[in-house]
Amino acid sequence: MGRRDHGYGWGVSDATFVKPGQDYDRDMDYIPDRITRDARKPDHGPVEGDLWPVEPGRYRLVAAPACPWANRSLIVHRLLGLEDVISVGRPAPTHDERSWSFDNDPGGTDPVLGIHRLQEAYFARVPDYPRGITVPAIVDIPTGQVVTNDFPWITHDLFFEWTELHRADAPDLWPxxxxxxxxxxxxxxxxxxxxxxxxxxxxxxxxxxxxxxxxxxxxxxxxxxxxxxxxxxxxxxxxxxxxxxxxxxxxxxxxxxxxxxxxxxxxxxxxxxxxxxxxxxxxxxxxETIDFDQIQAHYYVVQRDLNPSQIVPKGPDRSVWTTPHGRESLS
The missing domain is CATH 1.20.1050.10 (Glutathione S-transferase Yfyf (Class Pi); Chain A, domain 2)
Structure with missing residues (x-):
């Protein structure tokens, strides 16, 4: 029997729910809404929630650099050249049991959404939202409501539904x-x-x-x-x-x-x-989407069940990431 992760994707209480003999089982129950061209039925994947229209400037991608699931959305967003189309909010790497928060922003508040905790956008959509306050999340700026946190479909739809707004030389991520x-x-x-x-x-x-x-x-x-x-x-x-x-x-x-x-x-x-x-x-x-300080701070500080001292390692050496890789010849 697996245990379901009903915490914060991978937050402070992840290990608390593990009972002897259990395997880790990630909860994949996310808000299933999708953003599509003209709020049309998409060509790929399920439609289990509401459909929202593609609209430049309307949405904010909230993605903590510390989180690997959010990190993939930051990479795809940048590869496709959507920086001027969908703004980005970056929560701080450490948080409490309630929610990711914007502690690194001036006043501890997201400058576009005007909220301190991402939880506020979830509660604006579903009061007392009962599941994990996860990133990435796309928030509707006019209403302050979360649209979706379904991370596999977020990056999929950034490619397939926002095509007309991609930069001219954007890579074909789904040949x-x-x-x-x-x-x-x-x-x-x-x-x-x-x-x-x-x-x-x-x-x-x-x-x-x-x-x-x-x-x-x-x-x-x-x-x-x-x-x-x-x-x-x-x-x-x-x-x-x-x-x-x-x-x-x-x-x-x-x-x-x-x-x-x-x-x-x-x-x-x-x-x-x-x-x-x-x-x-x-x-x-x-x-440029990788912040090793934030990555290590999150895991070693927030996941106290695995690291009660909250001591963050100084290593490994990060400069090795920029050394020659020699893989050009494989193309």
Missing amino acids: EDLREEMEEVMERVFTEVNNGVYRCGFAGSQESYDRAYDRLWAALDWLEDRLTGRRYLMGDRLTEADVRLFTTLARFDAVYHGHFKCNRQKLSEMPALWGYARDLFQTPGFG
Whole structure:
């Protein structure tokens, strides 16, 4: 039996709900609304909530740089050139049980939404919203209400529904001829790697941890092999699959190796994955969204069940991310 994460995506009380023998089970029940062209029925995916129209300047993407799920939205937003179309609010990396907050902004208030806690936007939509106050979230600026926090569909729809507002040279993150294979790869990356590190970190027993550890490293070995002969997950083209893997790799040595006990090897000891991660980090749109100080502050300070002292490690050396990766020849 798995335990459901009804906290803050991965907040202060994540480990509190783990009972002996249980496996970590992420709650994927999000606000299912979607933003589409003219609020039309989208061509892809389910329609289980309301539809909102694409409208430049109307929405604010609230995405904490500390969070890997929010980080992917920051990367896609930047790759597509939507900075002047959808504004961005960045909550601080540490928070209490109530909500992500804007402590890094002047006066501790988001300058566009005028709120201190993201919780306020959720409550504006659903008073006493009962589930996790998660990021990323898209907020309707005129009403101050959260529209959606369904992170896989947020980045999907930024690509497919906001197309006319992309910058002229925006990458094709969902090549039509690769989509079927992409979906298979992204599903494995999500279940075994993105979520796999949490399955290790929040395991409720030694047996649960051992299972999680073996699953994670089986997937990382598969990725090491896959990336040995190709520059990106899908070959010589950068896709959303790479965005989704990168946000976990960027946090691996800094957090997951020690804090989540994913310690068979460091990322820097896996030649293909390490070169691939640096290649992406040095690609415009990726590295500038990474804030290692905020990443480490969140995990080591907020997750007190795993780190009661709240001491934040000084290492590893971050300058290694800008060293040559040598993967250009694989294109």
